[in-house]
Amino acid sequence: MKLHEAPSPNARRVQVFLKEKGIEAPPSVAVDIRGGENLTEAYRALNPFGRVPVLEFDDGTCLAESVAICRYFEGLHPEPCLFGAEPLEQALIEMWNRRAEINFMMPAAQAFRNLTGFFKDREKVSAEWGAISLEIAADGLTRFDQALTDRQFLAGDGFSIADITFGIALGFAQQIKLELPFDLPNIARYLAQIGARPSFQEG
């Protein structure tokens, strides 16, 4: 088994998840995204959609999508439980994980790619859409701030995959200096709290 990855928020979701679970990470294969290795025919044989990470099994089966990889490891190692135990708890965690993706992680990524043109050698970009995406991400942040008023973590009192998604997306958005209201009171508290977890330390 090996893990094809690159420095990216999605690859980091799997790395943090494995640390939280206490699972040793599979041997890593570096993918040179800057050089376009993920768009080569060889890489698309692993993942036709050209994204990282990909978990490649010894029989050649390839599992892509960071949350799918995390869910696989959750099935093998249920504790500590990061996707929820009972049906309603599982569903509420899935809801918050998706909200973090749809209402913050994805618009922040579209703002980054379209405003900076970071991948403009390989994809068309629209600065107009970048600006709109930044507003969507900012609106999302204010709603997450409200939701975090009465709870420690996104899906309630327990740390979950939703916090891995949201914590990493927030950290990435700060790192690339998106102009977003990171100083909203509950967002600031949440960022400090999540960022202090051992699993979130780099290296």
Add this chain to the structure above:
Amino acid sequence: MKLHEAPSPNARRVQVFLKEKGIEAPPSVAVDIRGGENLTEAYRALNPFGRVPVLEFDDGTCLAESVAICRYFEGLHPEPCLFGAEPLEQALIEMWNRRAEINFMMPAAQAFRNLTGFFKDREKVSAEWGAISLEIAADGLTRFDQALTDRQFLAGDGFSIADITFGIALGFAQQIKLELPFDLPNIARYLAQIGARPSFQEG
């Protein structure tokens, strides 16, 4: 328990899922999206992000995000299994469901909203991004067509939540007349096959 919904691809995912499971749908509450009811304070008390569907429990708990709602019912009624049984099968189905969302359903929705300005009374749009999104959705379709060469359903030999997502997204993209290559051989075959399922019939 009641289900707040509106004619939309995401609400339809839950409707089709319940039919596939043979579960009677909870009483439906119509949300007037065209009239902006989903953006009112009253509706945002159910879902701060203003989206449909929302499953409201009798104790006031609200579960949003169509896939989270489906997963809740899967937990209560495991058969027929639509999210997979063993960890690797579950993960591969999650991968294909996410691929269908990220590489087709979402860019098709962004193409629709930005090209037609369907919601331009309430959101900023970029025709430039609409055109780019249409190209992204078209590129996605060619890759799904390739993937469907050697299998009947998206995640393998069994029908799954991934086919509900992809089948509904394809049907919606056809209905709104997005200019996409629906006549790719495996896509055309898949569309006919999925569209003929009793669960996909309207009403």
